[in-house]
Structures are given as C-alpha cells and as structure tokens.
Amino acid sequence: MDRSAQNSGTTEVREAHRFDIGRLERWLEREVPGFAGPLSVEQFKGGQSNPTYKLVTPTRAYVLRRKPPGRLLPGAHAVEREYRVIAALGKQGFPVARAVALCEDDSVIGTAFYVMDMVEGRIFWEAAFPELSAAERPAYFDAMNLTLARLHGLDPDAIGLGDYGKPGNYFERQIGRWSKQYLGDAEAGRVAAMDRLVEWLPDNIPAGEDEARIIHGDFRCDNMIFHPTQPKVLAVLDWELSTLGHPLSDFAYHLMMYRMPASGLTAGLAGVDLRALNIPSEAEYVAAYCERTGRSGIPDLDFYVAFNMFRLAAILHGIKGRIARGTAASAHADKMAAGLEGLADLAWNQAQRAGAR
Known part of the structure; x- marks a missing residue:
C-alpha cells in the first residue's frame, strides 16, 4: 500500500468521529489563551487508534487528539497520559508539539481530548526516505x-x-498486558503464531538489570516531524504507548525498520x-545508539x-477487533488488520533467531 498517500494530509471528518464544532469552539475560547475563531475542523487521514483533527482558525492552526467513541478496552486510548508526557518533555526542550490544553469532560465532544500546537515540517512515511x-x-x-538516545x-x-509507569519487571508486565488484550478480544479471533509467542516470551525474558526510562513505544520515522529543510527532528508525535520502561525495548521497536x-x-x-x-546498516545504527547511551552492545537484541513485533501484532489484533465493533479510527484500518498474520509469523521468526523451537 502507498502509506504516504493514505496517511498524509487531512480529509473531511468521518461520520463516526463527528462532534459539535460550536461546543468545541466555545470551550477553546474559555480554555486557550489567544484563541479566536471562527473554527473549522478537518480530520487527519492517519491515526489508527486516537482520532486526530486539524483545528483551523484565521490566524493559526492547532491539533486535537481524542479518545475514539464507543466501547474501549481498559487502559487504551489514554490521551490524558499523552498530554502529560508532552507537557513534561516540552519543558526540557525535547522536541514535542507544545501542549495547549486538556479536556476530560466528555460532554464537550463526547470523549476526552487534548489540544497541542500544529508543527509545520516534513513527515517521511517510508524508512528509506525516498524524497531525499x-x-x-x-x-x-x-x-x-540522537533523538531517541536523548529521550x-x-x-x-x-x-x-517518576510515577508515569511502574518501574521494574517491564517485559513481564508488558507481555502479560498484550497477551491479555490479545486473548481477551474474542471478536478479533486467534492467530497461531501469536499463541506460540504468548507461551514463549514470558519464559525467555533476558536476565539482568531492568532499567526504567521514559519510552515512546512507537518511535519510527513517520511519528516525527522534521525541519522543512534540515535533518532535525522538530516534534515526536503519538505518545499513546509511552510509559516508564526498558530503553532497549524502545530502541528495538525503532530498529524493527531494518527487519520489516x-x-x-x-x-x-x-x-x-x-x-x-547510503543508509547506515543495522549494525552501524546499533553502534551509534550504544555509543550515545554508554553501552558496549545489545546481546539480546533478537528477543527485544x-x-x-508481538506487541505490534497485538495492536493490529486490537484494530481488527475495533473493525468488528465498528469503532476503528482510520479509513484504511481493514488494510492494517489484514497484515496481522504476516507480522505474527515474522515475530515468531525473530523468536526463533533468539532460540525458540
């Protein structure tokens, strides 16, 4: 699929995600200093989980992220956490969009949401950066x-x-969480490779110190806005899966680009x-991260x-479930869900590289 064409830009707000624009405008007038309408709303094409909108006024634009309407799985779509982490990171000069306001009152647009600045720049949807x-x-x-090492x-x-997540036993807790979500979403069905991973992963967690750092959870090129003309990250987007966790998990997720x-x-x-x-090899990329973070290497990389890949497959499984329930946020969610079994098989292949039989 052409990911750039399917995810770039905005479209008319989809029927399932519409709300009372006048009510939102009145809330913005009360809560956002300097806000001045009239307001028009467009929906970004991307965004598999939390519907995302462009708020346009005569003088500036904002971005709104909300929980999707309908029945939600426990702990999912936590826009309040997204708002908290970008607000904290922005104060440190880390590249995020400026947090503007959070609304936890469902009566405004039907679900909780937050507003942030619109950051203008370039998004690269393909890891080969074909535009360059x-x-x-x-x-x-x-x-x-550099940006991930800095985080x-x-x-x-x-x-x-310090209380943004539970320190310690990160892999044990995450494997348990995603296994439970996978096994509990009956409407999405079962996948043989996922069943094998649910059994193998918890018994093969690498031994050693369990570090606790802020991790993004979905760090990839298309979740970053780059400077319009320079190799500089202006904003890291989509913090829904962020928490306190093991940094090598976060880095390995990003490194998946070499194996996908x-x-x-x-x-x-x-x-x-x-x-x-002229793209760095996987080994070169790992070495650069290790140098920046003071590591001698990553011996358990295949497990990570x-x-x-298992976690990402569990997310696709959740998308498949939302399709069945009629709450999927993206117009091409069905195409995403169609890749579930292939990704699960690839995840099991990585497990075999790590010693699974």
Whole structure:
C-alpha cells in the first residue's frame, strides 16, 4: 500500500468521529489563551487508534487528539497520559508539539481530548526516505538515533515523570498486558503464531538489570516531524504507548525498520539495498545508539525485536477487533488488520533467531 498517500494530509471528518464544532469552539475560547475563531475542523487521514483533527482558525492552526467513541478496552486510548508526557518533555526542550490544553469532560465532544500546537515540517512515511538524496540520508538517520538516545537519557524523577509507569519487571508486565488484550478480544479471533509467542516470551525474558526510562513505544520515522529543510527532528508525535520502561525495548521497536519489509504495514527496510541508498546498516545504527547511551552492545537484541513485533501484532489484533465493533479510527484500518498474520509469523521468526523451537 502507498502509506504516504493514505496517511498524509487531512480529509473531511468521518461520520463516526463527528462532534459539535460550536461546543468545541466555545470551550477553546474559555480554555486557550489567544484563541479566536471562527473554527473549522478537518480530520487527519492517519491515526489508527486516537482520532486526530486539524483545528483551523484565521490566524493559526492547532491539533486535537481524542479518545475514539464507543466501547474501549481498559487502559487504551489514554490521551490524558499523552498530554502529560508532552507537557513534561516540552519543558526540557525535547522536541514535542507544545501542549495547549486538556479536556476530560466528555460532554464537550463526547470523549476526552487534548489540544497541542500544529508543527509545520516534513513527515517521511517510508524508512528509506525516498524524497531525499543519497548524500542527505545519513544525517536524517542520525537525527532519529540522537533523538531517541536523548529521550532515554532523561531522568524520569527529575522531570516529574517518576510515577508515569511502574518501574521494574517491564517485559513481564508488558507481555502479560498484550497477551491479555490479545486473548481477551474474542471478536478479533486467534492467530497461531501469536499463541506460540504468548507461551514463549514470558519464559525467555533476558536476565539482568531492568532499567526504567521514559519510552515512546512507537518511535519510527513517520511519528516525527522534521525541519522543512534540515535533518532535525522538530516534534515526536503519538505518545499513546509511552510509559516508564526498558530503553532497549524502545530502541528495538525503532530498529524493527531494518527487519520489516519495505512494502509492509510500517516503514521497513528489509530487502532494500542499504549501501546503494547510503543508509547506515543495522549494525552501524546499533553502534551509534550504544555509543550515545554508554553501552558496549545489545546481546539480546533478537528477543527485544521479537517482543516488539508481538506487541505490534497485538495492536493490529486490537484494530481488527475495533473493525468488528465498528469503532476503528482510520479509513484504511481493514488494510492494517489484514497484515496481522504476516507480522505474527515474522515475530515468531525473530523468536526463533533468539532460540525458540
């Protein structure tokens, strides 16, 4: 699928996600300093989980992220957490959109939501960065690597996020959470490779110190806004899956791009001629991150990648369930859900690389 065409830009607000614009405008007038209508609303094409809107006024634009309407799984779509983390990170100078206001009153548009600044720049939907020249690509990869290492270098306690998640036993808790969500969504059905992973993962968690840092949870090129002309990340987007967790899990999720197919559901580089495109190899990219974070290497990388592919497959399984319930946020959610079994098989392949039989 053409991910750029399907996700870029805005469209008319979809029927299932419409709300009273006048009521929102009155709330914005009360809560947002300097807001001045009239207000018009468009919906971003992307966004599989939380519907996202562009709020347009005569002088500026904002972005609104909301919980989707309908029955929600426990703990999912926590826009309040997204707002909290971008507000805290923004104060540290980390590249996020400025947090403007949070509304937890369902009576305004039907669900909780928050508003942030609209950041103008470039979003690259493919990990090969086809819009760039070969000479430009290394600097953009380095910018992503630097940004994630910078996030993992922040002390959660020092920036007011020490209670943003439970420290310790990260993999055990996450495997349990996503297994429960997968097993509990009967409307989405079962997948053989997922069943195997549910059994194998908890028994093969790497031993060692369980670090606790702020992790993004969905760090990839299309969740970043780059400067219009420079290899600089202006804003990291979509913090729904952020928490306190093991930084190597977060990095391995980002690194999945090297093992995911280029024509797949997410931005992938598997099968791409990296040298011809002047893209750093996986080993070079790992080495750069390790140098920035003071590590000598990542010996259990295959497990971390298998875990992250499992988690992503569980998310697609959730999308499949939302399709069945009629609450899927994206117009092409069905195409995303169609990739579930292939991704689950790929996740099991990574587990086999880590020793699964």
